[in-house]
Structures are given as C-alpha cells and as structure tokens.
Amino acid sequence: MARSRLSSSTLSTVCRKSCFNKEGHSLNKVDQTIERIQMPNESARQEASRYLDTLTKPMRSLGRLEELAVQLAGITGTLPLDVMRKAIVVMAADHGVCKEGVSAYPSEVTSQMVMNFLNGGAAINVLARQAGADVVCVDMGVNADLQHESLYVRKVKRGTGNIAIGEAMSRDEAIAAIGHGIELAEELAEKGYRLFATGEMGIGNTTPSAAMLAVLAGIEVEQAIGRGTGIDDIAMKRKRDAIERAIAVNRPDAEDPLDVLSKLGGLEIAGLVGVILGAAARGCPIVIDGFIASIAALTAARLAPQSLSYMIPSHVSQERGHRLVLEQLGLEPMMDLKMRLGEGTGAALCFNLVDAAVLIMKEMATFEGAGVSRE
Numbered sequence: 534m535a536r537s538r539l540s541s542s543t544l545s546t547v548c549r550k551s552c553f554n555k556e557g558h559s560l561n562k563v564d565q566t567i568e569r570i571q572m573p574n575e576s577a578r579q580e581a582s583r584y585l586d587t588l589t590k591p592m593r594s595l596g597r598l599e600e601l602a603v604q605l606a607g608i609t610g611t612l613p614l615d616v617m618r619k620a621i622v623v624m625a626a627d628h629g630v631c632k633e634g635v636s637a638y639p640s641e642v643t644s645q646m647v648m649n650f651l652n653g654g655a656a657i658n659v660l661a662r663q664a665g666a667d668v669v670c671v672d673m674g675v676n677a678d679l680q681h682e683s684l685y686v687r688k689v690k691r692g693t694g695n696i697a698i699g700e701a702m703s704r705d706e707a708i709a710a711i712g713h714g715i716e717l718a719e720e721l722a723e724k725g726y727r728l729f730a731t732g733e734m735g736i737g738n739t740t741p742s743a744a745m746l747a748v749l750a751g752i753e754v755e756q757a758i759g760r761g762t763g764i765d766d767i768a769m770k771r772k773r774d775a776i777e778r779a780i781a782v783n784r785p786d787a788e789d790p791l792d793v794l795s796k797l798g799g800l801e802i803a804g805l806v807g808v809i810l811g812a813a814a815r816g817c818p819i820v821i822d823g824f825i826a827s828i829a830a831l832t833a834a835r836l837a838p839q840s841l842s843y844m845i846p847s848h849v850s851q852e853r854g855h856r857l858v859l860e861q862l863g864l865e866p867m868m869d870l871k872m873r874l875g876e877g878t879g880a881a882l883c884f885n886l887v888d889a890a891v892l893i894m895k896e897m898a899t900f901e902g903a904g905v906s907r908e
C-alpha cells in the first residue's frame with residue numbers, strides 16, 4: 534500500500550534547528566533519518582477500523598486493543614496484520630552525577646547488570662522469553678571494559694560527566710550516540726525484526742531524565758523528580774540540588790532538544806533516541822518502556838514529531854515524573870502495573886498486547902462468517 538510522505542516543510546523548526554551542529558554542519562545521519570519518517574497510512578487505518586467492526590463483538594468492545602490494531606495497520610501499511618519478530622534494545626551507560634549521591638545503589642551495578650542480561654538471568658530476560666522476544670544488549674557508555682559475544686559495544690565514552698558541574702557530553706558525542714542507535718535499528722530491521730522496544734540500564738539515570746523533563750516541559754524540578762531505585766528523603770534533597778545546579782550551570786536551551794540531551798542527558802538515553810528514530814524511519818512500531826525510555830521518546834518526538842505515530846506507550850511507571858512525560862507526549866499508557874524497574878520490562882509485557890491485537894485481526898470470525906446476528 535502506498536504511504537503518504539510528510540514533506541520536509543512540515544518538520545518543526547525545533548527539528549531544523551537541532552539538525553545542525555555548532556559549526557553549521559548538517560547532521561546527515563540524524564537529519565536523513567528524520568526526513569525518512571513517514572506519516573501512517575490513513576487508508577490502512579480506516580480499512581482496519583472497518584474490518585474490526587465486522588468481527589463478532591459489540592462495536593469497539595475490545596477498547597485499546599482495537600486502537601492498537603488500527604495503529605499497527607497504519608504503521609505497517611498492511612492488512613491482514615501478522616505477528617512480528619521482536620527485539621528489546623537494552624542500552625546501558627554510567628552517569629557522572631552518581632558522585633552527588635543520587636541513587637540507592639553504587640555505579641558498579643550498571644556493568645554487573647549488563648553481565649546479568651547477557652547471562653539471561655535478569656527480569657528482562659524472563660519477560661522477553663515469555664513474550665517471544667530477543668534481548669539486544671548495548672554498551673553505550675558503561676564505565677568498564679565489558680566483553681561478551683552477544684554484547685553490542687557502541688561505547689561513546691566511559692560514562693557521562695557530572696551534570697551538577699558541567700555538561701553530560703558534547704553535542705558531537707550526543708549525535709554519535711544517536712547515530713549508533715539509528716544504525717542498530719537499521720541492522721536489526723535488516724535481520725528481520727519488525728517490532729522494537731526500548732530498554733535501559735544505568736545507575737543514576739533517573740536524575741538526568743528528571744533534569745531533561747524539567748527543562749523540556751518547563752516545570753519545577755520538584756515535580757520532575759522521583760525516588761528511582763528507592764532513595765530516602767535525604768538523597769531526594771541531594772537529587773533536587775544536583776538537578777538545580779545542573780540547569781543553572783549548563784543553561785540548556787529548552788527549544789533545542791539536542792542541547793538539552795547533551796548537557797543534561799545520558800548516553801543510553803541518546804542511543805535510545807536513535808533507536809526510536811531509526812525504527813520509525815524503517816516503518817516499525819516501537820514500544821516505549823518506563824520513565825527513562827519515555828524521556829528518550831520525548832526527545833525523539835521534539836526532533837521528529839511524526840515519530841510519535843510509531844510509539845506504543847507500554848505502561849506508566851511508579852517514578853513520579855513519568856505521567857508528566859506521557860502527558861507531554863500526549864500518549865496514554867496501555868498498563869499501570871506499579872512497576873519501576875526499567876530494563877524494558879514494561880515494554881516486554883506490552884509485546885503480549887501487541888500480539889493480541891494482531892491475532893484479534895487475524896483469527897476472529899466475522900458476524901457473517903460465524904452466522905451471528907448483528908441486530
């Protein structure tokens with residue numbers, strides 16, 4: 534089915550501004566990827582919607598599952614839908630701001646958990662197996678020399694700078710990290726993966742995420758911060774102070790998502806921005822996990838508003854700012870399971886709902902076929 538192209542003139546000025554670095558060089562990879570993201574196929578959406586109304590159920594009675602089926606039809610441009618090969622991209626990195634005492638756990642847990650992912654023992658491995666998905670584990674900036682045959686090493690540097698005293702990374706490093714994410718999404722799409730999810734691991738990463746939220750949403754730091762891995766009131770005060778200093782020292786430009794990302798963000802967050810843009814450019818749906826992954830989604834949406842159509846918000850996490858991020862995105866989460874783990878765990882669970890929406894379209898009988906009266 535033909536898919537409508539979004540003309541470059543409809544791209545936001547924020548995007549245009551962000552697609553050039555300080556020297557005025559075009560950020561080819563990011564720029565071209567953004568330009569390739571098409572609007573969903575409206576006629577496939579309408580066809581899916583009409584078909585759902587012929588199935589043996591009261592109209593719209595499968596609620597969000599029906600909306601999901603329509604979204605998938607619009608994204609893939611195909612009917613009937615088919616179960617898709619699934620990849621959960623778990624990006625890991627360390628954070629200099631941990632020196633401010635903002636997490637309940639030591640930084641070494643980042644690299645230790647990466648090895649746990651690679652050995653198949655973490656929550657994400659269990660939930661991925663249950664959903665029939667593969668875990669793709671990526672070192673975007675872990676402060677250790679990790680080696681494993683299944684590890685994708687895309688290390689931009691060994692952890693970010695401490696945002697409370699300076700920038701997290703340079704603009705070029707942020708662009709490099711986004712570029713790795715784009716290339717990885719392309720590589721996985723070449724291998725046959727059609728449904729993506731965002732996962733992350735990074736001790737301390739709720740601090741840069743909250744800092745980015747405060748700036749991108751223009752809200753008080755107090756509203757953006759949460760307890761992350763489970764910090765007490767004293768550490769919460771340190772977290773608030775660290776973010777306030779980070780914003781004062783770095784003076785990020787809220788209208789320039791790359792500036793906010795590079796000054797306040799994380800290497801795994803930047804990598805996930807690339808995965809989201811890359812998946813969308815390939816016409817693949819991408820399931821968004823919790824707070825940190827949603828900040829990557831918000832950054833991607835500010836760079837490329839049309840990427841929003843490809844996002845499926847899996848769940849709302851217990852982390853305080855997550856609802857606000859979803860509001861900024863204008864997305865309603867599929868689930869509220871009181872989870873706050875990250876790793877892509879909420880997204881892995883949501884894969885089951887995506888499969889359910891596909892199978893409803895594929896396997897349910899129509900009123901006519903089953904001889905069921907409509908009126």
Ligand SMILES: O=C(O)c1ccc[n+]([C@@H]2O[C@H](COP(=O)([O-])O)[C@@H](O)[C@H]2O)c1
Binds near residue numbers: 637737823
């Ligand atoms: O995804 C979420 O909503 C989420 C909420 C709270 C914590 N996390 C995870 O916990 C780590 C960050 O917590 P913290 O307290 O170290 O900033 C990081 O590895 C995340 O994957 C994740």
Ligand SMILES: Cc1cc2nc[nH]c2cc1C
Binds near residue numbers: 734735762
């Ligand atoms: C053990 C542990 C596992 C995690 N997974 C994601 N963030 C995490 C943080 C900790 C501390």
